[in-house]
Amino acid sequence: MSVAARNNVQLLGNLLSDKTIICAHGFGTDQRAWLEVVAAFTDEYKVVLFDYVGANDKTVPFFTRWKYKHLHAYASDILDIIEELGLQNITFIGHSAGGMSGALAAIAEPDWFSRLVLLNASPCYLNQDGYVGGFSTTVLDELFAQMETNFHAWASGFAPMVMANPDRPHLANAFSSTLSAMRPDVALAIAKVIFYSDHRLDIGQLSHPTLLIQAQEDVAVPHEVGYFLEKHIPHSTLIFLDTQGHLPHISDASQVIRAIKPFLK
Template sequence: MTIVTRNNVRLLGNQQADKTVVFAHGFGTDQTAWSAIAPAFYDDHKVVLFDYVGANEKTAPYFSQKKYKQLYSYADDILDILEELALKDVIFVGHSAGGMSGALAAIQEPTWFSKLILLNSSPCYVNQEGYVGGFSQETLEELFSQMEGNFHSWVGGFAPMIMANPDQPQFASAFAKTLSAMRPDVALSIAKVIFYSDHRNDIARLPHPTLLIQGQKDIAVPVHVSHFMEKTIPNGVLSFIDTEGHLPHISGADEVIKAIKPFLN
């Protein structure tokens, strides 16, 4: 098993370019989530796409509950990929928990990164005193119970709720497809790691210029979270985009591209 195989790594774009963009997907998707975004950067950048372990059938064989019991394990995988490809000063673009894993990787090896772009990411999903994460403990316990009881039935309800955009059902269908491609036990394990994680203190140690892109209406990441991250990350800049749902790179790709490009230049 090589790192490239483990994470299904693909190199695209301009291999002679000086700058490298690494795209990292979130829970329930894989690298195909960037299919409407990544080509916009092919001319001027090396582009790296990969799948987090457990995201699909290709990577599920490498999943271990013992190893992947915190987001730091996924951060380590990111660092493995960068080291394997001899990449430095990368621009990291990560969605949701995939973005938070990238932030943890950048904190560990700051010289390996130049900028970060976190799309609808959150350091903590559970409501706390003085902090609106979006989910109560009871809500999460019910969510996990539904996943465990009938995973594919749960996917059928979860996908359209998280994707939103009911007038464009093809987006929810696409999300349901990649979510269903996860092994149910692996999906449940990863979901618990993500939703119970709390990295609010960690992100205060992220030194890089960091663009926080947030859709206006996201049931998974309330606006409060974005403002918290902007206040906490030393060089964080918050940019709201006019999109609906938790996956704007799928449902509102043009808006996401327009937000990213000025930050890179």
């Protein structure tokens, strides 16, 4: 099985460049979420886009519960892509759980990466003693029950809450569309892996310069998570964008681009 086929890998930009950007999407989206952002970097960088297994109909045939039962499996897929394409000098840009999977990949093979950008990422979504993750077990149980009972109704309500920006309803509609395109049982399985994950003890091993970008208002990732990451990732810088919602690379791509460009220089 080709890794490129499994993850629907696409190459854009300056294919002769020795500098590579890999962009990883989060739950409920696919690689198309990055198109507006990466357009700002295609002159100088080789850009790799891919879909996580289970994200859409192209990748869901490769999904198995026994393999994709933790984020390390998605990190392993990232390393497979890098190895198959022979990539080096990698800047990894990842959103949400896609960002945390990239962090795990960089911890496993640090020499393959040069820097990371983690956008609205979280090492743990569940509130714990002394830690604010944003969700209680009761809220997560209700969320999973709704997904299991009527997935498409849940998606139509979840999308505008997470996207925010109610003055631009087309954004939530687009997110609802990609979310609803997931196979319901696979979406539920992936959501449980993400929301029950806890990588707070892992992130201290991340040795690369890391830019942490957080939205000012994000129902999924509170400010406390950003401060936690900044404290525990040794070479990290935290910035907050004046944006709403969990997907600023879609709702406010220009702000995300302006935040990333100085970091790459």
